[in-house]
Every structure is written in structure tokens, then in C-alpha cells.
Amino acid sequence: MSYKQLIEGQRYQIEAYLREGFSYREIGKRLKVSHSTISREIRRNGIRDNHYLPEVAQSKAVKRRCLATKYSVPEPTITFVEFGLNEKWSPEQIAGVAKLIGYKVSHEWIYGYVQRDKLCGGKLFKQLRQSHRRYRKGNRAKRVIIPNRVGIEHRPAIVNSKQRFGDWEADTVLGKQGTGAIVSLVERKSKLYLIRKVQAKSAADVARAMIGMLWKYRRHVRTITADNGSEFCHHERVAEKLKTDIYFANPYSSWERGLNENFNGLLRQYIRKGTDLRTVTDKQISxxxxxxxxxxxxxxxxxxxxxxxxxxxxAA
Incomplete structure (x- = not known):
């Protein structure tokens, strides 16, 4: 079994299994990773005498990932990126100018760099003009724990190419406060976009809508990728009904569901932000x-x- 990076939820499971006295090999089987992955995790991210605390392990892993990512791009490029951010240029503007002067960096990488900087305690995110949208949850928001969440890092690599039919992205679009939401789904290869209004942004309502929207296409639903909102907490029900796998993007990483974000922007041409959705009929949505x-x-x-x-x- 090949080495896989662990996610935060798995680190809490490791602690629980260690308390029960399970061996590294048994823990690896239960988490579907190599036993050497468990051994390496405890050796690298544990504390003295192999004592293991998941929150400490997660913090160490994030810090190491920040440093590794930073130095995977040349230092002059990083200096230019930070200069552009401090000048309040958008990541697209920075990437565009960087290309002209010989620096190779994409706007997606810049957004990722800003996100990782924030996770490490940095303040670069404050320079983004849309920081309130890309980082809207902030540090003070209550963290949503999605049960049995499977991260996007475990999603089949073929999904990234958008060449396979049947891979979907899911999101919700809010109306005026308290007037409901719109559930949106988009198929990555064909760009087919489905929307349905729900009375509330609740996990039950969103799950019911997703099943209803995809039911007649259930033979063509291989995966669904969602964000980390509490409205997707009933993802297991959706997965069971549609016989599919559901994955979750990384926090503050809207570009990992970029197609859905793009279509939601187009939706705003018809249904403006702050619209009272009680005034929008199902026929208008259709x-x-x-x-x-x-x-x-x-x-x-x-x-x-x-x-x-x-x-x-x-053709399928």
C-alpha cells in the first residue's frame, strides 16, 4: 500500500485507536493506509516518548507543509508575489505581470500560498480585494465538523482532467437572510448546470434536493465534490442513494470547485445577491x-x- 498524507480527521482516529491499544498495522488497516504511514506520522508529529496528540500533530503537519510549499517556488518569485499582494494587486494581475517579466507562477498557486500563509498565522489574506468572500468564515466562526468527511486529496486523479463524464461539483447560493438558498450542481465535462431552490440551508433540505436533482441521472454520477459547509453534513445519505462517492475541497479553496463557482457567478446575472428567494418561483429557477x-x-x-x-x- 502506497504512502498517503493524513488529514486532520484521521489524526483524531489514530489517537482513539492508540488509546484502545491497537497496533500500527491494525490502525493502518482501519484507516486504509500503510502501517508505515502510521509509524511515520507518530514519529514525525508526536511529542516526547511517542505520545500522540492530534491537534499538535495537525499543527506540525501544516507548518511543515507551509515551509515545503514556500520553497518549491524560487525565492525571487515569492518576493514578487508578496510585493504584488502588498500593492493590493489581484492574484490574476500578479500572475499576468509575473509571466511578462519571466516568473512562472499561476493565480491558483497564489491563492493557495495566501491560504497556507493564513493557516501559518500570516496576514497576506487581508490584502485580497475579495478576502471577505474567499475567507468569509474567518477565525472566529465555529468550525463545522462534517462526519466521515473524505478530503479531495483522496479523489481519483482522473477527476482533475475533466475528461471523464459523471463527475459533479456541488454548492449553495444564499438569498436574502432567512429566505432560503439555491442548491447548485455542475457536471465537470459537459458543464451542465442544475439548480433548485430550498426553503432553508439545512443539511436535510440540501441532501433531499441533491438526490432529487440527480436521481434521473444517477447512472452518470461517479463523484461529487462539495465545500465544507454544514449544509453538506448529510452527504452520506446522498452517497448511499445515488451510489456515488463524495469528496470535500480544502477549506478556503474555492478554486478546487472553480467550475461551480463560475456558474454561480453567472446565476447572479439572473438572481441578484440579496434577493428575497420567496419572491422567486420554481418556474423562474427552471x-x-x-x-x-x-x-x-x-x-x-x-x-x-x-x-x-x-x-x-x-454514448455512456
Missing amino acids: DVERALNARPRKCLGFKQPAVVFEALRK
Whole structure:
């Protein structure tokens, strides 16, 4: 079994299994990782005498990852990126200028660098013009614990290419406070976009909507990638009903579900931010969905998502 990096939830499971006296090999079997991964984790991230605390281990792992990522890009490039951020340039602007002067860095990497800097206690995120959107939960928000969460790092690599039919992204779009939400789903290859209004942004309502939206396409649902909102806490019910696997993006990493974020932006052309969703009918929602799926997309050779989806569906 190959080496895999552990996620925070697994570190809490390791502590529980150690308390019960399980061997490294048995813990590895239960977490579906190599026993050498468990041994290495406790050796590198434990404290004295192999004593293991998950919160300490997570902190050590994050700090090590921050340092490793920082030095994977040349120091002059990092200096330029930080200069641009301090000048309040957007990551896209920084990446664009960097390319002109010979520095190789993408705006996605810059967003990731800012996120990792924040996790390490840095303040670069405050320089982003959209910091309130990309980091809206802040440090004071109550952390949502999603039961049996499986991180995006465990998602099949083929999903990243967007070449396989049946991989979806999920999100919610809020209306005016207390007036409900819109559940949105997009298929990564065809760009088909599905939306449905729910009365509340509750886990039960969102799970019910997701199942209803995808039921007739259930043969073509291989994976779903969601964010870490509490509305996705009933993901196991969705996975069971649709016979699929659900993965969760990293916190503050909206680019990992970039397609869904893009479509939600298009949705705002029809349903403005702060709209009282009680005034929006189901027919209006259907009309918007139909309009977006009939819009030619450059990435599809200017074909329509609805047409591409049906062709892929028939060929599957």
C-alpha cells in the first residue's frame, strides 16, 4: 500500500485507536493506509516518548507543509508575489505581470500560498480585494465538523482532467437572510448546470434536493465534490442513494470547485445577491437553468452544455 498524507480527521482516529491499544498495522488497516504511514506520522508529529496528540500533530503537519510549499517556488518569485499582494494587486494581475517579466507562477498557486500563509498565522489574506468572500468564515466562526468527511486529496486523479463524464461539483447560493438558498450542481465535462431552490440551508433540505436533482441521472454520477459547509453534513445519505462517492475541497479553496463557482457567478446575472428567494418561483429557477445550459461555452467549442450532456449521456 502506497504512502498517503493524513488529514486532520484521521489524526483524531489514530489517537482513539492508540488509546484502545491497537497496533500500527491494525490502525493502518482501519484507516486504509500503510502501517508505515502510521509509524511515520507518530514519529514525525508526536511529542516526547511517542505520545500522540492530534491537534499538535495537525499543527506540525501544516507548518511543515507551509515551509515545503514556500520553497518549491524560487525565492525571487515569492518576493514578487508578496510585493504584488502588498500593492493590493489581484492574484490574476500578479500572475499576468509575473509571466511578462519571466516568473512562472499561476493565480491558483497564489491563492493557495495566501491560504497556507493564513493557516501559518500570516496576514497576506487581508490584502485580497475579495478576502471577505474567499475567507468569509474567518477565525472566529465555529468550525463545522462534517462526519466521515473524505478530503479531495483522496479523489481519483482522473477527476482533475475533466475528461471523464459523471463527475459533479456541488454548492449553495444564499438569498436574502432567512429566505432560503439555491442548491447548485455542475457536471465537470459537459458543464451542465442544475439548480433548485430550498426553503432553508439545512443539511436535510440540501441532501433531499441533491438526490432529487440527480436521481434521473444517477447512472452518470461517479463523484461529487462539495465545500465544507454544514449544509453538506448529510452527504452520506446522498452517497448511499445515488451510489456515488463524495469528496470535500480544502477549506478556503474555492478554486478546487472553480467550475461551480463560475456558474454561480453567472446565476447572479439572473438572481441578484440579496434577493428575497420567496419572491422567486420554481418556474423562474427552471427558466434560468435552461438559459444557462443553452448558453454556448468557449471551452466546449461554443457548443451548449445541454447538447453536450445529452450526447455524452447517450454514448455512456
